[in-house]
Every structure is written in C-alpha cells, then in structure tokens.
Amino acid sequence: MKVQAKFTRRTLLAAAAATLAFAAGGAQAQEVIKIGYSGPLSGGAALYGKNVLSGMEMAAAEINAKPLTIGGKNYKVEIVPLDDKYNPAETAINVQRLVQQHKTAAVLVPHSGGVFAVQAFNEKANTLLLAYTSLPQVTERGNKLTIRIPPDFTGYIAPFTKAMMAKHGKNVAMLQADHDYAKAWAAAFKPVWEGAGGKIVAENPMSYNKATDFYSGVSRAVQAKPDVMFIGGASEPTALVAKQARELGFKGGFIILDQAKIDEMAKVVGGLAPLEGSIGVMPLANDDRPEAVAFTQRYRKLNPGKDPSTEISLNYSTVHATVAAMKLAGTTTDATAIRAQMQKAFTTLPPEYNPNDIDGLDSKGGTIANTILGTVEGGKIKGQFLRALNAGK
Template sequence: MTMTFRFPLARLSAALTLGFALSAGSALAQEVVKIGYSGPLSGGAALYGKNVLSGMQMAVSEINAAGLEIGGKKYKLEIVALDDKYNPSESAINAQRLVQEHKTPAILVPHSGGSFAVQAFNERSNFILLSYTSVPQITARGNKLTIRIPPEFTGYVEPFVKHAMSKFGKSVAIANADHDYAKAWTAAFKPAWEAAGGKVVADNPMSYNKSTDFYSGVSRVMAAKPEVMFIGGASEPSGLVVKQARELGFKGGFVIIDQAKMDEMAKVIGGYGPLEGSIGVLPLVDDERADAKAFVQRFRQANPGRDPSSEVSLNYSAVHATALAMKLAGSVSDPAAIRAKMNEAFKTLPAKYNPNDYDGVDEKGGTMANTWVGTVEGGKVKQIKLRDLAAAK
C-alpha cells in the first residue's frame, strides 16, 4: 500500500524562503577581508616562499578561530596567495591583480626586488605593503603605506664580521647569491670587512635560484684560499654551497646572510656539522625563550613533520599585528588608518603571538625587535643576543 503525503505548495515556498533568509543572514553576519601575498611558490626559492605563507596561514587560522570583530562587525580573514617566482615584475602584476580583484587592503611581498616594484604604485592604489625584507632602503624611501617586517639587516653586519674574523682570520671570499637582496648585503658587508682590517680575496656571486650545482662557482673562490666564506640566499641552495665547499676541502667559517636559515640548511647537508664555525640568524627551533618554544610546539602540532623557520614566525606575527591594527583603527578598508595603528599593534601584540619579541615600529615603518643570532660550535647552535655580540671586544 502506497501512502502519499501532501505538503501545501505555499507552505513549502515559505519554508524555502525562510531557509534561504537564515542562510543569507548567517553569511552577512561575518564579512570577509582578504590579505594578499605575492611570493615565490615555485623555483629555487619555493621553500622560502612557502614558509612565509605557512606563517601567514597559521595566524589567519588562529584569528578566525578566536573571532575577529572590527567596528562592530564580525570578519573572517583570508589569504589570497599568488606565485611570483621571485620575479619583481611578476610581484607588481600580482599586486595589481590582488587589489583590483580581491580589494586587499594589505599585500605581503617577501623579497626586496618585489617590494621595490610594488612601492612604485602602492600609495596611489591605496594598499599597505607588508615587506618581508630587512633591506633598510625599503623604509628609507618614505613610502607612507609600507611596513618592513624584519628589523634592518645592517645590524648584523659588524657583529658578524667581528665574530668571523676573530675565529678564523682576515681573508674572506664572497660567494653569496646574485639577487637584489644579496647584493644589498654585499654592499654593506664588503666595506665593513675591509674597515675591520680584512681582505676580500674573491668576489663571485652565484645564481642560487636557478642553479643546483655550485661546483664551478665554489671552486673559483676556493682557489683564493679564503679563511671565511660569505654566503647566503634561499636556504636550500645555501646548504648546497656549504656542502660543495666542505667537499672541496674548505675548513674555515661561514658568514650567512639572514635570508638563509641554518636549520633548513642542516636538513640539506646532514646536520649542523658542516656548518661548524658559522654565524647567522638563530634557528627558531633552537631558541630557548619560552614564547618561541611554545610557538614551535603549536606549529609542529598543526604541521606534523615540519619545523618553523623565522620566515614562518615573523610573518605569523605580522599578520596578527595587521589584524590587531585593523581592530585599533576600526576599519578593514582604510589602509592609512590601519598603517597609523601598526606601531601600537606591534607594541601590544600578546606574547603568545610574538615569538621573535617585536617591540614596535619606528617612524619610517620598520619593525624593531630584541634580536638573537646563532653560531655553530661543536656541531650545536649557540644562542647569542645580537646586542651582546656587538658589544664584545
């Protein structure tokens, strides 16, 4: 026996209308604000770019889980990520697309070449450039809508020179990458080494982003018999340069620019042993500070089998600070008002979200932090406060 249930059409229509209304009401209750990202997600610097993006996404997940209310409205944050292959012209194209198609009030670019390209129009197009590069020229230009995420790299130069020269000697070979950021480091490092009484015995930058075989380039600088090698670019190729140098018999120390992370390099070369005598930025996984250790644990729980680099943590904090600046400004669509609150946001960022100990933004838009560095001694990383290293005799 078949039973038929009849539901009046008018009642069905009313029920559907009510359902759609409830759904629409729920959607309207939480608006979306998008933060743009243009960085290398393919090519030799892909790991670097993906680390930056991982930090941004981790912050967004935490912000959305906690709830974000700005000016009486609830918002959901989203990251819109585009690959620029470490190419500045692609960075500019991506930034224009992000603003036009996604109305992003802020765009993060993790390299100096791309940042310079975007600065050509970000004020006119009215969006904040979150520049992940420690090149001081980024903020020296006076761009009113730029935040430089890491502190200036120039603070590393003299302490790194002092340490390497005291441990190994006064002859150095320059064998770092040949992109804009590495060139800026070389322009600061070379005169500082010479001013300290050292000699540059070889100068042979290499294309870290395109090459995977550094035999000829490393052989060329090794022929000058340096006691120290100045290296660095993206972490993986930097590790390969170290490996090649050790295989060719280099016994000296390495000065490593802050783009390369020693823990990422160690994964390529079989541990910290080949990095003996190196000085570079402190690997986050070796940072003994409580907030840093807690951050590493949270990241590992969310990303099994992975360790966070400082690219992860610094850009994680930058996104948290940007969201806090939006709250303080009471706006997601007024970049100037958000930018005006960035110093307060970094200063008051809860310690949980600030594993690298940011303590504000200077008048030019550059962040300030209590920075630590790492040296490799006996196959292990030794943690040193940069200010103490600079003061050492």
C-alpha cells in the same frame, strides 16, 4: 475556497519562516578580509616562499578560530597566495591582480626586488605593503604605506665580522647570491670587513635561484685561500654552496646572510658538521625564550616533523598585527588608517603571537626586535643575544 485559504495561510507561514531564517543568517554572515601574498612558490626559492605563506596561514587559522568583529561586522581572514617565482615583474602583476580582483587592503611580499616593484604604485592603490626583507632601503624611501617586517640587516654585520675574524681569520671570499637583496648585503658588508682590517680575496656572486651546481664559482673562491666565506640567499641553494665548498677542501667558517637558515641548511648538507664555524641568525627552534618555545611547540603539532623558521614566525606575527591594526582603525579597507595603527598593534601583541619579541616599529616603519645570533660550535647551535636590534634607527 476553504482549501485555497488553507494553502494561502501555509504559504504565508512558510514565507514568514523563510524571512526570519534569512534575517538570522544575515546577522551571522561573515565578511572576508583578504590579505594578499606574492612570493616564490616554485623554483629555487620555493621553500623560502612556502615558509612565509605557512606563517601567514597559521595566523589566519588562529584568528578565524575566534569571533572577529570590526566596525560592527563579523569577519574571517583569508590569505590569497600567488606565485611570482622570485621575479619582481611577476610580483607587480600579481599585486595589481590582488588589489583589483581580490580587493586586498594589505599584501605581503617576501623579497626586496618585488617590494621595490610594488612601491611604485601601492600608495596610489591605497594598499598596505608588508615587506618581508631586512633591506634598510625599503623603509628609507619614504613610502608611507610600507611596513618592513624583519629588522634592518646592517645590525648583524659588525658582530658577524668580529666573531669570524677572531675565530677564523681576515681573508674572506664573497659568494653570495646575485639578486638585489644579496647585492645590498654585500655592499654593506665590504666596508665593515675591510675597515676592521680584513681583505676580500675573491668576489663571485652566483645565481642561487637558477642554478644547482656551484662548483666552478666555489672552486675559484677556494683557490684564493679564504679563511671565511660570505654566502647567502634562500636556504637550499646556500646549503649547496656550503656543501660544495667543503667538498673542495674549504675548512674555514661561513658568514650566512639572514635569508638563509642554519637549521634548514643542515637538513640539506646532512647535519651541522659541514657548517661548523658558521654564524647566522639563530633558528627559532633553538631559541629558548618562552614565547619562542611555545610557538615552536604549536607549529610542530600542526606540522609534524617540521620546525618553524624565522620567516614563518615573523610573518605569522605580522598577520596578527595587521588584523589587530584593522580592529584599532575600525576599517578593513582604508590602508592609511590601518598603517597608522600598526605601531600600536605590534606593541600590544599578546606574547603568544610575538615569538620573536618585536618591540614595535621605528620612525620609518621597520620592526625593532630583540634578536639572537646563532653560531655552530662543536656540532651544536649556540646563541648570542642582540637586544633591540635597530632600536636606534
């Protein structure tokens, strides 16, 4: 009986210790905030899609390095990525999976076709859509659970037109990609160019995400003797279009849609010389504002030999702002409450989390940012500052 009593006391002590350990572990347990991503991780736009994801994951790692408490619970952030190959139909399937299987309250999509596909159901699904596209229609449609991350691209058109006409001439050949975003850019660009006295001498949109040889389309455009070429889609195929234009004898300037990045294109074409006379969005690595410089240095430490692009930095800031909005709202699941705090979250972002100088959101949910244009002159990228792009929209 004594042996049995001794055994019972040991059992009770062990059970008590286990209970205390379990309780202590429970107090420290972390819930998970899942932010979904559906974008191109394969195919012609894979570099673009991976850049977006890189910025999101960098932000998540920084958030997870510090305690995060929302509504009395401890959390960590997890980015859940799915490849949609730049196909809007795949995007819709992916986002439904993210919402239903992974219970994501917020999902980021980096192309307009996919954004429009998700807008068909995200409000009913109570899902905050973080739209990485500068297409103005994304927020003009009145979707109450959509944030447009880049500024409206139409703010670039007038300065692009003025600069290129003054330097190169008034005849432009339009060789942009054929996806929805590039079509919208072309539709907005044409009346501005023609209204300034310019002429469209060739129009030949091409499938940037499916082709790697653009000689036939570029050749027809060169034969029209343009002073300027209007090009753009993802960086790599855009660079190939520029390269083939130079090989076919084109000596004018390039207007580069904001999806493509001058610095990434330079790596494909062998430096800035083939892009001489181009205008586009200033690469973040060439931006000398203190927050941009500090972010570039942090990114290079994490990714040796690689510079951050605009899509990396803007989506980095957006993940930080989304989690900050959750803290302000006191919820990680109520997309409507989180959306209501996004304006405050963006305007109160610490400078180190805001390398693109986002001032906040306009009345429709698009960002207002202080933007710099980049021009390639004498083998260097030079900047032109545009203050508070889209502030009046």
